[in-house]
Amino acid sequence: MITIVLTYRNRDIGILKNCLDSLLNQTDRCFEVILIDYGSVALYKNELEKLLGNYKFIKLVRCETEQQLWCKSRAINIALKRCVTPFVFVGDVDMIYSPDFISTLNILKNNLKVVYFQVGFLSQTESKINKAFVDYHINFKSNKEATGMALFTTDILKSINGYDEFYNGWGGEDTDVHIRLRNAGYTVYFYDDTILMLHQWHPKSYRNKNSLTPFHNLLEKINHEYLKFTNSNNKIKANVNFPWGSYNKSDYDDLNNIETTYSLTNKEAEFKAFVNHILLTEKDKVIKIEIKPHKEFKSIKQNTKKVLGQKTISFLEMDTINNLLLEYIITNLRDKAYQFQYNSKNQTIHLIIKL
Incomplete structure (x- = not known):
């Protein structure tokens, strides 16, 4: 058979x-x-x-x-x-x-x-x-x-x-x-x-x-x-750190029950701090992440400071954040239920994930 x-x-x-x-x-x-x-x-x-x-x-x-x-x-x-x-x-x-x-x-x-x-x-x-x-x-x-x-x-x-x-x-x-x-x-x-x-x-x-x-x-x-x-590397076994072939519909139903919402900007320090403090460490909860460009992103003020050699805020392009978030999911959270949207026109990212 x-x-x-x-x-x-x-x-x-x-x-x-x-x-x-x-x-x-x-x-x-x-x-x-x-x-x-x-x-x-x-x-x-x-x-x-x-x-x-x-x-x-x-x-x-x-x-x-x-x-x-x-x-x-x-x-x-x-x-x-x-x-x-x-x-x-x-x-x-x-x-x-x-x-x-x-x-x-x-x-x-x-x-x-x-x-x-x-x-x-x-x-x-x-x-x-x-x-x-x-x-x-x-x-x-x-x-x-x-x-x-x-x-x-x-x-x-x-x-x-x-x-x-x-x-x-x-x-x-x-x-x-x-x-x-x-x-x-x-x-x-x-x-x-x-x-x-x-x-x-x-x-x-x-x-x-x-x-x-x-x-x-x-x-x-x-x-x-x-x-x-x-x-x-003569690799034989895959998925050694994750349950493979897993799918639990109830986890996806749980995505409707958001417990905490985080509103972030594309400040590099803010984004990286969130990933390491929340996304990769929280357990057993459903969170929603909303990311939008910071009000100073590509502003005249920041551009002028940059030209004058003054200290400026370090930002990540929204395309970069999109790629990084997806890489974090693939590498660290790929067995989790999630929903991901990136509106490149409006420059907004929404992620709901059950950690």
């Missing part, structure tokens, strides 16, 4: 339907699917629930994380913690799977191997056509560097604490887990004998500049450098 893990947030419902239809039409039906909806907004959430009424073999887990950074690792781990089958396949919702996909996985499964798969990419035109799997024209194929679609022994993946939840945003988590399994002595095998899955074309999802959802403009670069240390 194999569990297929799919992660989802605000994706085209038509693309997801094509994916689920291909699983519905498997020649071997001995599998289950856990789909983690990691924070879709109401529109997509409602569409998803309507669609899944047609697929009784899918277990939906909804996470109220729409005002958090996207964390595919945590979404996968939430499913992994619920997985009781001997093997687990981590896939994507934008794939169309061959009818013989599950039967081939059953042939390939091996307790000493991780198997990841070559993917055929469809063009935009080809992706819009509904046809038999073998009739699709493949535009190009992935190589060994694309590590996302992989079959694991469940116990082995759990033994290394699953995927590393440091990775927020996009990139690195799938290669990281393969490196750590190799470090633990397991064989990681690239299967390219035949194409078992096709990637449906879709436009890249770019964040609107006026969006209030959390965004850190350097996360992909940080993830890339973090991955280098996983490789050079």
Whole structure:
């Protein structure tokens, strides 16, 4: 028995339907699917629930994380913690799977191997056509560097604490887990004998500049450098200082019960004092943080003092504070329930977090 893990947030419902239809039409039906909806907004959430009424073999887990950074690792781990089958396949919702996909996985499964798969990419035109799997024209194929679609022994993946939840945003988590399994002595095998899955074309999802959802403009670069240390340090276990794959809905319900509100400015000393005195030390309470530019930020008075070489107040740009706060959460508080908004137009940050 194999569990297929799919992660989802605000994706085209038509693309997801094509994916689920291909699983519905498997020649071997001995599998289950856990789909983690990691924070879709109401529109997509409602569409998803309507669609899944047609697929009784899918277990939906909804996470109220729409005002958090996207964390595919945590979404996968939430499913992994619920997985009781001997093997687990981590896939994507934008794939169309061959009818013989599950039967081939059953042939390939091996307790000493991780198997990841070559993917055929469809063009935009080809992706819009509904046809038999073998009739699709493949535009190009992935190589060994694309590590996302992989079959694991469940116990082995759990033994290394699953995927590393440091990775927020996009990139690195799938290669990281393969490196750590190799470090633990397991064989990681690239299967390219035949194409078992096709990637449906879709436009890249770019964040609107006026969006209030959390965004850190350097996360992909940080993830890339973090991955280098996983490789050079022969790391095996991830998430050693945090509970991994945890999600408690009651913690998110508690975010409605704010106990203390802190109003801060972008004075560097004030912000750093707050982080070290409150954010990283308070326990068992729900707090709200509001941050706005100080009235003297970029004032004529401060600029004049600076020109004259006089002592001035040290400020942080609001973009910098946004990035620093998100980094503190990823590094120190990533298992906590939180809601984060940054209005770059009005230069205001709001964070509610259960410490």
